[in-house]
Amino acid sequence: MLITPGKLLAKIDSPEDLRKLDRSQLPQVCNELRQFIIDNVSVYGGHFGASLGVVELSVALHYVFNTPDDQLVWDVGHQAYGHKILTGRRKDFHTNRTYGGLSGFPKRKESIYDAFGVGHSSTSISSALGMAVASALDKHYQRQHIAIIGDGAMTAGMAFEGMNHAGATDSNLLIILNDNCMAIDPNVGALKEYLTDITTSKTYNKxxxxxxxxxxxxxxxxxxxxxxxxxxxxxxxxxxxxxxNLFESLGLRYFGPIDGNDIGHLTEVLNDLKNIPGPKLLHCLTVKGKGYGPAEKDQTKWHAPGIFDKISGEIKKKVYDTPQPPKYQDVFGHTLVELAQANENVIGVTPAMPSGSSMNMMMEAIPDRAFDVGIAEQHAVTFSAGMATQGKAVFCNIYSTFMQRAYDQVIHDVCIQELPVIFCLDRAGLVGADGPTHHGVYDIAFMRCIPNMVVASPMNEQELRNMMYTAQLGSFQSGNNAFTIRYPRGNGVMPNWRTPFQEVKIGTGRKLKEGTDIAILTLGPVGNFASDACELLLAQGISVALYDMRFIKPLDEVMLHEVFKNFDRVITVEDGCLQGGFGSAVMEFMVDHGYSSRLKRLGIPDGIIEHGEPSDLYKECGFDTEGIVKVVNEQMSLMVSTLHQA
Known part of the structure; x- marks a missing residue:
């Protein structure tokens, strides 16, 4: 079902069309744009509240500035739906976040109006400053460069690094601080309090x-x-x-705060700021979810609500006849509370994702031992390391894709010092509609190469609980290894998941199925695809031995010796990158110990995997159930062919 735009919006296929309108028509454009976003997201899903809050800002920026020659960088990109609709993508907007459709974030390959790809926060000031400096070097002195950054994204160290540099230049840079007191969850920290309290004196400015x-x-x-x-x-x-004034002290001329949902005043101010040289910051106060009552009242819930009834505000959820498995995130949250209630040393830390990671459960149950540190992954890791020096069992929960931002801290502040921080990497593997900026596909490779680090991936909810239990035991017993537990986004496989805790021996796998023809080694939840594949293959008369390795570091070498002594054909399956991943570790073992089996690795190839339903992405990468069956049949055919040649 295609959504029909309003009368004015239907005529806007580019910002040039928008700039042909009289300024008095802009309020109607804003109303139509806001309604178009509501109509589309209610039917097709996606991010919601952030883009509603910046409708007026999106219209004003494209009306005042000469985009795409003037360059806009949105930070973070889930506030850019209005921008996409105004820049020639309105007719395709219903494909947003679907397989083969528009990206949910600005993307350079998608449009010349997307000056910089954004999915992670706090990159806008640095990138826009780089553009401004490059434009000056090319003598494009009139080109404008605008970074639109949320107050949540402003808490990250990189934003301060960018402002610190910008303030020492004469670059033609405008930073727009979109201040709505929200990221995904309410913002925290001293900067939030500063922005809440800050006042601007008209007397001073005049x-x-x-x-x-x-x-x-x-x-x-x-x-x-x-x-x-x-x-x-x-x-x-x-x-x-x-x-x-914090920003003026960094060398940025500060203007505001102004009402960021007042289109008339916005266009006037932006027109004035175009003529003021040098780096400057405009502080805009906006309302996340603006114009849709339920989203204004519960901004966390309506960050990305899924499909909903736009009239009643009822978020539609699937109804099942039988009990369904929980989300891995909720298993983590409930388990953490259980462990913290039993062990007073257990601490929880997350960088701005309490509801997404389910850390909010501990924040509600035991608030003095659960910390949201804001969008500051580097600080989260070193903060956790500091507590670990005092004997605390710290569960530092960071999405896999965001852990990339704190890699130095993992090495320098945790592992070199042999501190037992427990890293719970949520959203590991292919995450779906958020796409390549959010896929957690590199953590196996970049964690397993660090000394003093255990790396594990549970196949199901019970295994996740037991690994968390084991990790917090080790944190105050051995005291020399960090512990990484990676698990995917979404639902698990066990409706009855709350089982008694059992300690897992570090570096041991599980043999799940006996077999004689070929062996499959899996790491993590993809073992469930392999288990289903084994049943289908058995019906074809192919006997497959299945091993859930559980640990990538240390590997279960006893089990691997068993595998390579008994099988000429071995397949590894993982939901991480093939380069340096689980399959590579198994290959290293095979070579180091002189085995000559034929090893086939399944995982994420050396390329950027775009967005779409996880099932589509697993199929694309070839490690869904169907893909595993296909590869086993290919290997069996090769085996038969080799025997005939012999």
Whole structure:
């Protein structure tokens, strides 16, 4: 079902069309754009509240600036639906986040209006500054560069690094701080409090601009007088504003805060700012979910609600006749609470993802031992390491894709110091509609190469519980190994998952099925695909031995010796990258111990996997049940052919 746009929106196929309208028509464009987003997301799903909050900002930016020559960088990209619709993608917007359709985030390959690909937060200021510096080098002095960054994304260290650099340049850069007090969950930390309390004095701004312009025009004072004013400006600012301004102290001219949902005032301010040289910051106050009542009232719930009834606000959920397995995230959350109630040393840490990771369960049950540190993965890891030095069993829960941002801290602050931090890597593997910026496909390779690190992946919910239980036992007994537990997004396979805890011996796998023809070694939840494949193959008369290795580091070498002594054909299956992953580790073992079996590795190939339903992506990569059956049949055919040749 295609959604019909409003009368004005239907005529906008590019920002050039938008700029032909009279300014008095912009409120209607905003209303139609907001309704178009509501209509589409209610039917097709996707991110929701963030884009509703910046409808006016999206329209104003494309109306005032000469995009795509003027360059916009959205941070984070789930607020860019309005931007996509206004830049020629309205007719295809119903394909958003679907296999082969539009990306849910700005993407350079998708449109010339997407100046920079964004999926992870806090990259906009650095990238836009880089564009501004490059434009100046090419003598494109009139080109504008705008970074639109949320207040949640502003908490990350990289945003401060970018501002620190920008403030020391004369680059033509405008930072728009989209302040709605929300990321996915409510923002936390001192910056949030600062932005909540900050006030802007019209008296100060008027006084500063008038004095600055006056002195600049007076030939007998000129630039030297402006330099004098700059030196005493801090004193003047403190007296008038009654507080120091963080952004001005970094060398950025600060404007605001203004109502970011007032399209008339926004266009006026942006037009003025175009003519002010140098780096500057506009502080816009917006409402996440603006224009849709339920989303305004419960902003966390409506960040990405799925399909819903736009009239009643009822989020539609599938109804099942039988009990369904829980999400792995919820198993983590419930299990963490159980462990924390039994062990006073257990601590929970997450960088801004309490509801997504289910850390919110511990934050509600035991709030003094559960911490949301904001969008700050590096800090989350080193903060956890600091607590580990004091004997705490710290569960540091970070999405696999975001763990990439804290890799140095894992090596330097945790593993070199032999600190037993427990890393729970949520969303490991292919995550689906969020696509390549969010796929957690590299963690096996980059974690297994670090000394003093255990790396494990549970095949089901029971295994996840037992690995978490085992990890917190080791954290205050052995005290020399970090422990990584990776698990996927979405539902598991065990409706009756809450089983008694059992300690798992580190570095041991499980033999799940006896077989004589070929062996399959799996790591993590893909073992369930292999188990189903074994049943189908047995019906074909092929006997497959199935091993759930559980640990990538240390490997179960006893089990691997058994496998390579008894099978000439071995297949490994993983939901991580093939380069340096689980299959590579098995191959290293095989070579190191002089085995000559034929090894076939299934996993994620050396390429960028786009977005879509996980089932489509597993099939594309060839390690779904059907793909495993196909490869086993190919290997069996090769085996028969080899025997005939012999």
């Amino acid at each position: 006084f500063r601009d008038e004095v600055w312009n006056m002195l600049g025009k007076m030939s007998n004072f000129g630039k030297s007088a402006q330099e004098v004013v700059s030196k005493v400006e801090g004193v003047m600012k403190t007296a008038i504003l009654r507080q120091s």
